[in-house]
Structures are given as structure tokens and as C-alpha cells.
Amino acid sequence: MTAPPLRIIHLFRAPVGGLFRHVADLLGEQSRAGHAVGIVCDSSTGGEFEARALAALADRLALGLIRLPMRRQIGPADLLASQRVLARLRIIAPDVIHGHGAKGGAYARPIATWLGRRRPIARIYTPHGGSLHYDPKSLRGRIYFAAERLLERMTDAIIHVSAFEAETYRAKVQPPRCRMQVIFNGLRAEEFEPVTGRPGARDFLFLGEFRPLKGVDVLLEAIARLARESVRASAILIGPQEGRDAYRALAARLGISELVAFNGPMPARDAFATARAIVVPSRAESLPYVVLEAIAAGVPIIATRVGGIPEIFGPHADKLIPAGDAGALSAALKAFLADPARARADAQACRAWLQPRFDIKTMQHEVCALYREVLARKPPPKD
Numbered sequence: 001m002t003a004p005p006l007r008i009i010h011l012f013r014a015p016v017g018g019l020f021r022h023v024a025d026l027l028g029e030q031s032r033a034g035h036a037v038g039i040v041c042d043s044s045t046g047g048e049f050e051a052r053a054l055a056a057l058a059d060r061l062a063l064g065l066i067r068l069p070m071r072r073q074i075g076p077a078d079l080l081a082s083q084r085v086l087a088r089l090r091i092i093a094p095d096v097i098h099g100h101g102a103k104g105g106a107y108a109r110p111i112a113t114w115l116g117r118r119r120p121i122a123r124i125y126t127p128h129g130g131s132l133h134y135d136p137k138s139l140r141g142r143i144y145f146a147a148e149r150l151l152e153r154m155t156d157a158i159i160h161v162s163a164f165e166a167e168t169y170r171a172k173v174q175p176p177r178c179r180m181q182v183i184f185n186g187l188r189a190e191e192f193e194p195v196t197g198r199p200g201a202r203d204f205l206f207l208g209e210f211r212p213l214k215g216v217d218v219l220l221e222a223i224a225r226l227a228r229e230s231v232r233a234s235a236i237l238i239g240p241q242e243g244r245d246a247y248r249a250l251a252a253r254l255g256i257s258e259l260v261a262f263n264g265p266m267p268a269r270d271a272f273a274t275a276r277a278i279v280v281p282s283r284a285e286s287l288p289y290v291v292l293e294a295i296a297a298g299v300p301i302i303a304t305r306v307g308g309i310p311e312i313f314g315p316h317a318d319k320l321i322p323a324g325d326a327g328a329l330s331a332a333l334k335a336f337l338a339d340p341a342r343a344r345a346d347a348q349a350c351r352a353w354l355q356p357r358f359d360i361k362t363m364q365h366e367v368c369a370l371y372r373e374v375l376a377r378k379p380p381p382k383d
Contacts, residue, residue, distance in 0.1 A: 005034045006371060007063060008096040009089060011111075012104035013070045014045040015054055016240055016265075017209055018289040019101050019128045022161070022185055024057060029364035031060035038063025038092060040085055040107070042070040047241065049265035063092050070103060074147075078107070086111050096122040096371045102130035102144065109154040120378035122371050125151075126159045127169065129286035129307070133213060136172045148173045156374040159183050159367065162287040162308025181370055184311075185287055186360030187296050192351070195272040195297040202261065203337065204235040204302075205275035207268065207290050208282075210243030215281030215304065215323065217250060222281075222330035224254040233333050235279070236261045238271050268293045277336050277343060282306055283323045292358055295350045300343035302332045314353050319346060 008030055010023045027037040038061055039054075046054075054065060066088055068081050089097070089111060097115075099108025105125040112123040131148060134141035148169075152158075157179035160166040166182050204223075208214050216237065226233045237247065237260060244262055251260045263274075268290065272278065277300040280291055285307035292312060294301045303309050305320035313320060321328045336343050 003372060005036060006030075006096055006368070007036045007092070007094045008098060008371070009038045009040060009063060009092065009094040009108075010098050010100060011040040011085070011108040012100035013042045013072065014101075015041050015050045016046050018286075020050070020053070021289045022126075022128065023100055024053065025186065025188075025360055026364060026367060027057070028060055029360055030368065031062070033364065033368065035368070036062035038065065038094070040066040040068075040089075043067035044069050047265070063094070070107070072103065074103070074106060082107055082111060086114060089115060093119065094121060095375060096124060098122075098124040098126070098371075100126050101128050102148075105130070105151060106147065109151050113154040116378075120375055120380075122374040122378070123154060123156045124159060124371065124374070125155050125157075126161065127165060127286070128161065129165065129284065132165060132168045132172060132286075133284045134172075141172075145173050152176065152178060156378075157181065157370055159370065160286075161185055162311050164308045164311065165286045179370070179374065181366070183363055183366045183370075184358055185289060185292060186363035187292055187358050188360050191269075191293060191296045192355055193297070195269050195299060197276045198273045201273065202234040202236045202275045203277065204233060204333065205271060205278045206235065206237040206239070206281070207271045207278060208239050208280075208288075210237075210239050210247055213282065213284050215283050216247050218283075218324055218326050218329055219279055219281045220247065220251050220254055220256065220260065221326040222333055223259055224256050225326060225330040226334060227256055227259065229334075231334055231337065232259065233337060234259050234261075236263060236274050238263045238266060238274070240265055269297060272297050272299045276300065276340060277302060279329070279333070280304065280309070281323070281329055282309075285309055287312065292354070295347065295354050296358075298344075298347050298351050300336065300340070300347045301350070302329070302336065312354065312358075313350060314357075316346070316350050316353065 097108045097112035099105035112121045131144035155178045160182045278294045280303040287308035304323040310317040
């Protein structure tokens with residue numbers, strides 16, 4: 001007997017970056033599998049690029065798109081926003097509420113718990129790094145991890161996108177008292193089509209948000225070091241407007257403005273064609289899509305040994321460099337410039353290892369199997 005389709009709400013804050021890519025991919029596959037899917041997200045984050053991406057999902061959102069203001073930090077305004085979401089979801093009557101990221105998880109789990117008094121609802125949480133990036137010794141870290149421990153009482157299952165993230169949760173929050181499963185992000189078959197740099201491409205690409213966590217400052221310092229050695233390394237930095245001007249100013253202070261261009265968001269594969277190699281200088285990550293996409297496209301990549309990135313590289317993880325080390329990064333950039341053919345050969349070896357292991361249909365199947373497992377264990381609601 002075929003299991004009935006599910007009514008699934010994905011709740012997260014910002015429709016940007018890898019988290020949004022993950023949700024879009026997952027809900028797309030869930031919709032194709034016959035499930036009814038909807039989104040709740042922030043209305044004040046993102047620009048024209050993100051608006052187009054959300055519009056492209058419209059025909060897959062049988063349960064609709066709900067957008068309302070959600071600040072990055074938790075505050076009093078969240079109470080009113082949560083009440084508005086609760087009222088809308090009471091009408092929608094989902095079977096699953098899946099919170100993504102720290103803020104999405106903080107909204108999703110109490111709302112699902114409240115609605116679950118009347119009917120079984122699976123309360124699912126995927127951190128995507130989120131609060132796990134904080135130092136547990138810092139005041140902010142202690143606050144966030146205390147909140148995570150409290151919210152876990154309202155959680156049926158946690159999905160981690162990497163084994164690293166799962167272990168970080170155990171170490172910083174607590175060994176989970178609810179169901180926990182690692183499910184890797186997946187890629188579509190067409191994403192394994194090769195991408196090559198177009199005429200006039202720069203040497204290096206950064207693609208992501210302009211945040212300290214992403215290590216953009218380390219990349220700019222590495223380029224400046226090479227310039228002082230009379231080694232010219234050009235780069236294009238592509239990402240949202242937020243935070244971009246600070247790094248443009250840093251490039252000017254380092255004297256490398258003529259070597260560095262900045263651009264607004266664009267599809268990853270279009271961005272890959274703007275350079276001969278991609279640089280991921282992150283200080284922390286979970287399982288970044290940009291690394292998966294670049295390797296799948298056969299793009300040479302220079303990345304740091306953080307988070308789940310070694311899980312993506314597998315037997316080729318010895319190619320990764322330390323995070324926050326401008327000297328190590330400048331050496332890696334210089335090595336690429338000296339022998340790009342070797343870098344392209346390394347990229348092909350990484351691609352061959354990745355292809356059978358990160359599949360979007362496998363991701364969707366494992367996630368929905370977990371939803372059903374959770375719902376099957378739910379007792380009937382009390383009158």
C-alpha cells in the first residue's frame with residue numbers, strides 16, 4: 001500500500017546562501033514525489049536575485065509562501081512573528097514542520113509543539129552550522145547552547161548535513177536525546193556537467209556571503225602578500241550586498257583594488273565561469289554547497305580544512321589548507337598560478353570521487369523516510 005503524501009512546511013530565516021539552496025533542492029524533490037510543500041521565511045533579507053529564486057519555486061509550493069520580518073538575533077519582535085506564523089500554520093495543518101538554521105529551529109519547534117496538541121506533527125530541525133559556530137565559552141555561545149538544549153525537548157529528530165556537524169552538536173550542546181541522523185546534501189545530475197572559465201576570466205573566485213566567518217579578509221590579505229612579491233593574482237568576489245562595502249574598503253587599504261572586482265549574486269555555475277579557480281577561505285562551515293557544486297563542475301578549488309569540507313574531499317582532503325592562515329592561502333594561490341594543469345587534474349579526481357556519493361534523490365528519500373518514522377512513533381493526540 002502506497003503511503004499518503006505529506007504536508008511539509010520548511011521554516012528558515014534568510015532566503016540566501018547554502019541553507020536556501022538546500023531547502024529549495026529538498027522541497028523541489030519532495031514536490032516531485034507528490035508531497036505538498038510550503039515555506040516560511042524572512043521578508044527583509046535578500047534582494048532581486050533571491051526574489052527571483054523564490055518566484056521560481058512558486059509552482060512547487062502547494063502550501064504557499066509566507067514571508068514576514070525575522071531578525072537575525074532573537075528578540076521581542078519574534079513573539080509577534082511567531083503568533084502570526086502559528087495562526088497561518090493552524091489553517092494549513094502540516095504533518096511536518098522542518099526548521100532550518102538556528103532561527104528557523106527556534107520558530108519551528110515551539111510552533112510545531114503547540115500545534116501538535118491536536119494532531120501528530122513531526123518536529124524536525126537541521127542546524128546548518130547556525131549556533132554551532134559559537135564558542136561555548138563565550139556569553140553568546142552559552143546563551144545559544146542553553147536555548148538549543150531547551151528546544152531539543154520540543155524536537156523529534158535532528159538532521160545533520162555532515163558528521164562533523166553532528167559531532168560538534170554533541171560536544172557543544174549535548175549528546176542528543178532525540179533521534180539524530182546524518183544526511184548529506186545532494187546534487188542534481190546536470191550539476192556534474194563541466195564548467196570552464198570564459199574569455200577574460202579572473203584567476204580566482206570567492207562566492208558567498210560577506211561575513212567574517214567566510215574568511216574574505218584572509219583571501220584579500222593573501223592576494224596582497226602575492227602583490228608584494230610581484231605576483232599578480234586577480235579575483236572576483238560575488239555575493240549579497242550586505243557586508244560587501246567593508247571588504248571593498250579593506251581591498252583599498254591593502255592596495256589591491258585594481259586586482260579585485262566585486263559583483264552581486266548570480267547562479268553558481270555562471271559564477272564559476274568568471275574565474276579559473278574558486279577559493280573557499282572559510283573559518284567555519286557545515287557542508288557547504290559551493291564546495292560540492294564547484295567540485296561537481298570540475299572547477300579547481302582551494303579550500304580550508306573546516307567543518308564537513310574534508311568529508312566532501314574524502315581521500316583528497318590532504319589538499320586542504322588551514323583556516324585563517326593568509327600565508328598558507330597565498331602559497332596555495334601561487335601554486336595554482338604556477339601549475340594550473342595540475343590543479344585541473346586534481347579537480348577531476350575530486351569530481352570522480354564525489355559523483356556517486358552526493359545524490360539529491362538519496363537526500364530526499366532519507367529525509368522523508370525520517371519524517372514518516374517520526375510520525376509513526378507519535379501517539380494519538382489527547383482530547
